[in-house]
Amino acid sequence: MAVIDTALPVALDRTSETPLAVQLADALRASASTGHLRGGDRLPSTRALADRLGVSRTVTSAAYEQLHAEGWILGRHGSGTYVTTSPPSGRPERRAVVAGEEPPSNLLVLAPGLPWAEGLDKAAWRRAWRAASDTAPSWYAQRSGLPEYRAAIAEHLLRHRGLDAGTESVLATGGTTAAVIELAAAVLRPGDLVAIEEPGYQRAVHAFRRAGMRVVGAAVDAEGLRPDTVPDGVRAVYCSPAHQYPMGGRMSAARRVELVERARAEDFLVVEDDYDGELRYDVAPLPLLAALAPDVVAHLGTTSKILTPTLGAGWMVAPSSVTSAVLEYREVTGTRPSHAGQRVIVELARHGDLGRHLRRLRRELSERRSMLVGAFGKAGIPVLGDDAGAHLVVPLASAEDERERLASAKRRGLLLDGLGRHFARTPSTFGVAVGYAGCSREALRDSLGVLVDLLRVKPR
Structure with missing residues (x-):
């Protein structure tokens, strides 16, 4: 039972x-x-306070x-004990975490990038986490990544x-995105010119700009x-050649050759x-730029789209000068990717679950x-993009048309992009990107009627 002092807001719980x-x-x-006691206020003696609270003087002393x-x-000889510090002039502000990217629960999310x-096999998922947790904690920060993870990714890439x-x-x-941030900080310099697809991945744009x-x-x-x-004069070119984001096209063989030849001649890095x-889905996965020109290409991959962002795991294959600069950056900043997600990937790969998934x-x-x-x-709605990935694009005529259809979709319970x-910079192409991976197949099927109605070509 708590004992409460009537002069001071003190409660002592003897069961704690x-x-x-x-x-x-x-x-x-x-x-x-908080200001209940202020600088200069005199406190009861240890004996008096002990008597009030019903505790021994040892406690108050x-x-x-x-x-x-x-x-x-502060104790003043012959005078007593006084509070020395007044509270701050303003009450401390409680800082709430800003709402993240979680969409409203009343909307079906049909956006790209999910x-x-x-579809992850729940038994395989649990098995991988259990096996990963059986591994002894690391005492050494392996900034290049766990050797077994790097081996699993090398096998995956092959x-x-x-x-x-x-x-x-x-x-x-x-x-x-994390890899882009590291490349910007470790390999490039403030003021360097970087070319990025337009339209393209805006997180990469922001990462490069934040780095100067x-x-x-x-x-x-x-x-x-x-x-x-x-x-002319770029130090890097960022692109998504296998499945351009967000338009969905693929870079032709002739353009791949043209790009890497320019990179070699003009000494810039291609970030793939x-x-x-x-x-x-139509043909085998397209060859990588990194296979064509490993000397000028930094290849970036991720498990976020094929598995889940939960793991926070990706990879980079780049010229040794690039990876050395990234490792040096990690060393001086004390940063590295988390080992936990890497261990789960290792276990998924070890049991064949990654390939099956x-x-x-x-x-x-x-x-x-x-x-x-x-x-x-069937509804006469045109579609852009290759037979690949997890989204497609429906072209529209204007920015106003795009805004109207997105707003209408929200009103009807769909979140599109x-x-x-x-x-x-100023948009020059308009349309709606429809993602089809982040929901159940049943929910997608049930939304077809609304989607067709929303995206049907308007009569002039």
Whole structure:
């Protein structure tokens, strides 16, 4: 039962495991912090306070000694004990965490960039986490990533992306955006000119700009990035050649050759974002730029789109000068990607669950895409993008049309994405990007009627 002092807001709980002296010191400290006690206020003697609270003098003496050591109170000989510190002039502000990216629960999210997380085999997921937790905690910060993770990714790249990199060439990352941040900080310099697809991945744009780079757009069309629109003097070109984000095209072989030849001649780095390169349904996954020109290409990959962002695991395969600079940056900043997600990937790969999931994922998303394309085709709705990935694009005529359809979709319970926000400068292409991985197949099927009605070509 608590004993409450009538002069001071002190409550001592004798059933608590916290010592009474600590409770008393905490209560008096809180009173001085919030203004109930102010600088110059005289405290009861240790004997008087002990009598009031019904505790031994040892308790009050210990509490006073602690507060004296912290500078909250001061004993004056022959006069008593006084509070020395007044509270801050303003009450401390409680800082709430700003709301993140979680969408409203009343909307069906059909936006690009989401994985088919519900399709993960729950038994395999639990088994991987249990096995990962059986591994002894690391005592050493392996800044390049766990060797077994790097080996698993090297095998993944060879089997699913045709890149024979070898374990020693793989660098673990926290994902593609995290890798871009590291490249900007470790390899490039403030003021460097970086070309990025327009429209393109805006998190990369912001990452480069925050690091002091000057960002310029390079045009894209149905064949991906147009190398002829990359200006002279760039230090890096960021692109997504296998499945351009967000338009969905693939860079042609001729353009790939043109880009890497320019990179070699002009000494710039090509940053290849292969965010969902494993997800192709018409042909085998396209060869990587890193396989064509490993001397000038930094290849970035992630598990966020093929598995889940929960793991925070990705990879980089780049020229040794680039990976060395990134490792040096990690050393001086004390940063590294988390080992936990890497260990889960290792276990998923070890038992064959990663490969099985990829096969199921390709089959599932291919059928979902066919369902959407078929329904849109019957309604005369045009679709852009290759038979790949987890989203498609419906072109529109104007920014106003795009805004109206997105707003109408929200009113009808759907969250879609517009092309306008994917431009670093003034948008020049408009449309709606429809993602089909982040919900159940049933929910997607049930939304078809609304989608067709929303995106149907308006009569003039």
